Amino acid sequence: MTLLDLLALDFMQRALVAALLTGLAAPAIGTFIVQRRLALLGDGIGHVAVTGVALGLLTGASPTWTAVVVAVLGAVLIELIRERGHTNGDVALALLFYGGLAGGVLITGIAGQGAATLQAYLFGSLTSISGQDVWVTAALTVVVLVATLGLSPQLFAVASDQDFARVAGLRVRGYNLLIAVLAAVSITVAMRTVGLLLVSALMVVPVATSQQLARSFRTTLLGAMLVGCLASAGGLLLSAALSFRASVAPGPTIVLLALAMFTATWPLGAWLRRRSRLMAPFPEVAATPHRSTEHPHAHGDDCGHPAVPHGDHVDYVHDGHRHAVHGEHYDEH
Numbered sequence: 179m180t181l182l183d184l185l186a187l188d189f190m191q192r193a194l195v196a197a198l199l200t201g202l203a204a205p206a207i208g209t210f211i212v213q214r215r216l217a218l219l220g221d222g223i224g225h226v227a228v229t230g231v232a233l234g235l236l237t238g239a240s241p242t243w244t245a246v247v248v249a250v251l252g253a254v255l256i257e258l259i260r261e262r263g264h265t266n267g268d269v270a271l272a273l274l275f276y277g278g279l280a281g282g283v284l285i286t287g288i289a290g291q292g293a294a295t296l297q298a299y300l301f302g303s304l305t306s307i308s309g310q311d312v313w314v315t316a317a318l319t320v321v322v323l324v325a326t327l328g329l330s331p332q333l334f335a336v337a338s339d340q341d342f343a344r345v346a347g348l349r350v351r352g353y354n355l356l357i358a359v360l361a362a363v364s365i366t367v368a369m370r371t372v373g374l375l376l377v378s379a380l381m382v383v384p385v386a387t388s389q390q391l392a393r394s395f396r397t398t399l400l401g402a403m404l405v406g407c408l409a410s411a412g413g414l415l416l417s418a419a420l421s422f423r424a425s426v427a428p429g430p431t432i433v434l435l436a437l438a439m440f441t442a443t444w445p446l447g448a449w450l451r452r453r454s455r456l457m458a459p460f461p462e463v464a465a466t467p468h469r470s471t472e473h474p475h476a477h478g479d480d481c482g483h484p485a486v487p488h489g490d491h492v493d494y495v496h497d498g499h500r501h502a503v504h505g506e507h508y509d510e511h
């Protein structure tokens with residue numbers, strides 16, 4: 179069977195559309211999650227969402243919608259636990275994640291469904307994606323993309339420097355909750371193709387790949403979405419082709435393909451980084467704290483503000499101005 183024969187199949191067309199939507203949505207919100215250093219947030223929400231799927235199987239409601247509701251509630255709960263402090267937060271999150279997974283498996287059994295039904299949601303499934311699923315997936319993808327691309331300056335500010343965002347007057351708590359909710363929505367989007375247990379990889383690996391080559395935040399975001407689409411569509415077709423010989427779920431194939439793309443770009447990224455260091459006409463500027471109380475922030479290599487070479491020094495674009503280290507203070511340029 180050739181690629182064209184494969185694409186002529188109805189369920190393959192549905193799966194491919196769902197995969198492309200997944201490849202756009204998961205890395206889009208994933209870029210902000212990586213920026214916030216919360217790479218495992220998606221994994222936690224995915225575990226909680228298993229209970230949502232099981233509730234759908236038990237009540238006869240659409241598992242996609244019950245998963246959306248439970249994943250969003252779980253994401254808000256996770257964000258509130260994180261916000262309350264670090265002492266017992268780790269343990270509370272672990273309890274929530276294990277409870278979500280164990281509860282989901284248990285309820286699925288009570289609903290009279292076997293592990294095979296749940297497996298389609300845990301690792302993705304080519305054949306189980308209905309036409310209605312595709313429409314729901316498309317609607318949720320639009321929500322995620324409009325929010326992440328439309329609010330990207332605010333989300334970026336909050337994700338890269340919470341203290342600065344607070345000083346600048348942004349509602350940090352609201353945006354943190356929004357990031358968590360959007361993560362929950364894109365996890366539900368990815369549920370049918372990549373599966374709940376592997377979706378976090380599609381939020382993180384394309385971003386890491388894009389970061390190898392991209393220099394600005396915006397190109398990282400767009401590059402991650404491109405890599406996500408290539409990995410999810412390519413992985414899906416590969417798993418379909420392999421399925422003629424053995425049972426191959428799309429989720430693991432998509433994730434392994436994304437990891438292969440990361441591995442392939444890593445040497446190129448290392449070379450680019452070394453070259454840009456060699457070509458820098460001035461020494462790297464060490465991070466110096468601002469003297470002014472209006473900017474309690476030290477600009478440096480990885481502070482998240484775009485760096486602009488300017489004469490013999492580096493300016494950082496910050497709150498609409500360009501700031502540069504001059505001796506012990508920052509000047510506006």
Ligand SMILES: [Zn+2]
Nearest residue numbers: 476477481483
């Ligand atoms: Zn900075």
Ligand SMILES: [Zn+2]
Nearest residue numbers: 488493502511
């Ligand atoms: Zn300057």
Ligand SMILES: [Zn+2]
Nearest residue numbers: 473496501508
């Ligand atoms: Zn500044």
